[in-house]
Amino acid sequence: MSRRYVVHLPVVANDLSAAQRLARVIGRWMLVLPMADPGETTVSEEDQQFLRHRVFCDLLMPGGRRCLLRDGHDGDCSRRLRR
Incomplete structure (x- = not known):
């Protein structure tokens, strides 16, 4: 099994909700x-990096793909944004 590394990319957002929206985008x-794994994306406050908030639902869907809707979404999982 190959080793995995995590890239931390600090950004500035006004609140948790805005940070989560930016992280989803x-x-x-x-x-x-091909090496990206956005489903595991989390956000945290700069001074509280131990307290992470999920961004994506990330549940495994049929076919082995993961849900890319926001964490805690209503309805069925999907790989596409709802409009």
Whole structure:
């Protein structure tokens, strides 16, 4: 099994909700990179990095893909944004 590394990319957001939205946008854009695993994305306050908040639902769906909707979403899981 190969080793995994995590890249921490600090950003500035006004609150937790804004940070989670920004992280979802970044995570979805990263899907063009085969080595990206956005489903495990979390956000935290700069001075409380031990307290992480999930960004994506990340439940395993049929076919082995993961849900890319926000954590705690209503309804069925999906790989696409609901409009």
